[in-house]
Amino acid sequence: MTTQYGDSTRSLHAGIPDPVPGAPMLPGPVFAAPYHLDPEGYTPGVDGYGRGDNPTRRLLESAIGELEGGDCLAFASGQAAITALLLSVLRSGDTLMIPSDGYYNVRSFAASTLAQLGVTTVEAPTAGPYPSFEGVRLVLLETPANPGLDLVDIAEVARAAHAAGALVAVDNTTATPLSQRPLELGADVVVASGTKALAGHSDMLLGYAATNSADLLDAMRQFRTLGGAVPSPFDCWLARRSMGTLALRLRQQSASGAAVAHLLREHPLADNVRWAGDSDLAKRQMRIIPGLVSFELPSAEHVAAFLRASALVAAATSFGGLHSSADRRHQWGDSVPPGFVRFSCGVEDTEDLLADLTQALDTAAKL
Template sequence: MSSRHGDSTRSVKAVSSPAIPGQPVTPPAVLASTYYLSADETSGLDAYGRNSNATWRQVESAVAALEGATSAVVFSSGMAAISAALRGLTGPGSALVVPSDGYYQVRRFVAEHLAPAGVAVIEASSSQIYDAAAGADVVLAETPTNPALDVVDVQRLATICHSRGARLIVDNTAATPFGQCPLSLGADLVVASATKGLSGQSDLLAGYVATNQPELAAAVERQRLLAGAILGGFEAWLLLRSLGSAGLRFERQCLNAQAVAMRLARHPAVRTVRYPGLVEDPAHPVAVAQMRRFGALVSFELADAAAVQAFVEGSELLIASTSFGGIHTSVDRRARWGDPVAAGFARLSLGIEDTDDLVADIERGLTAAR
């Protein structure tokens, strides 16, 4: 897809059907578990729903176009995608680096399933990951990190990994392909939860892996086939429907995040704010170099858990929920999930509300939290 197009144009073009007269502009959902078989066993036609699905292929084509990849593989969730990528690239005796300051379920997965299988697991923060990569076969980086919003220098990390033949996987969930394209910075694989910003409706679970290396795509697809972590045909269609507006939604979410982060940084009730788009944020220099937009997440700290609760209750627009990337602005107090953060640390996921309305509502919530 032409790089001269903007994000909303890219989104619309990615989900459009070929211009064939008499055919629907938007691809229909294919809901089938079994198909009529061809006498030619090498035909490559669909045969069974766990192996392939026409709607998957539409979604995979769209995701690959947005990520700047030659291929993508969709899964039933972001964790299904990440776990398939890690299983496909590691084995007994290999060394794997995972983020110590990233999504906590990833650490649980590798500790409970890969380490007992003989994979040496190394946990490293976003600042330590460059040194840790020097002794690894596979490195998983999350950038921006969840929930602290530190930014990893993907190009620097890719150079370190490739200098010793290691593979680099980048979790692009928070940034989305509208914020950054890790493959263009040297990553071997991109993994993401499409449940978040790409879906944006808070009504489905999905994930994907994208790459420009056919052998890696084949290894990941094999994991999906054997584990059966497939995306249902209807869910694939829902995701395809959502992708058409993803660029437009993300643009508004990032605009809202920047405005809210600036307001939070000036408010006396707020102890700290993290957002890569703030000039004073420690992650800003790296973010400016590799990101086109800074994302929909803002993290900040209030006095304590009670202050976060008062903040939510004092608002008219904010909802208390976990996950992120939806059209509604949500607040998640991360200590409740076991993240190593202060009791008053909260992660905002900015929605698509009008910016002025949202900033005024945040102000009301902060007044209640004081």
């Protein structure tokens, strides 16, 4: 599909097959483990067994690939996609650079599994400064970072890393491909959790990787086939169905994010409010600012009181869904203060959300 179309048009039509009279606009999920084979023998590239091939999965991959600007592989979760990348690229003696403030499970995986395999891990804050890239095999960025929402200039880091001979991967979970296209900014591969804003309905798990490198794609595909971390046909169908409203959801979440950040800065209980839209880098690098805001309340007890008092905000550990949610990240082991909150704006009317947040914060302030 041409990139001249707008965001809503591309989200709705990407990867959809040509219309067939009597057929649905979005083909239903194909549930199959084995498929009928040609009696003369199996032809590679044709559906033979569900772990390696599935037409519903390919349709989703085509749609995400169009939005990301590369070839896409879908996985059972975002962590599965990152694992496939890391174990496809890294070998004993290699060095990996990861964010010190990014998704904590990546750091846990590096400190356990990768360390046992002889891979050295170097951590750097998303916003820098970065150590030398000399001798680094793979640089994994996450921008905006989860949960602190720090940013990194993808193009600048990619130039420096490539000059040192390193590959560059970007976790695009928070931004989504409608907001940010890392492959166009110089990244070699994109990984993401489609569980979050991409699918956006908090009802399935999904991950993906996208790249323009045939070698990287083949290596990750082989890992996926042999490792078996494939998403179900129904989850792929749910994700593709949900992508049709991606642009609509992002616009509403972004508008609410700006308003929520302003409200929090004006409220005496909240401190250290962060929203990516405040950054000049975000305005250059991202087309739609995600509806995520981070802030701090005085204590874990204040966060609990805030959540109990809210009528619209769910306590939940994911983000990017239809419903506004808040997560106290300290409880999961993130290196943040006990009262740190990652707030995810849903698609509620902004005025209703602001009113609810105000009364919830006022109630929590009475502790």
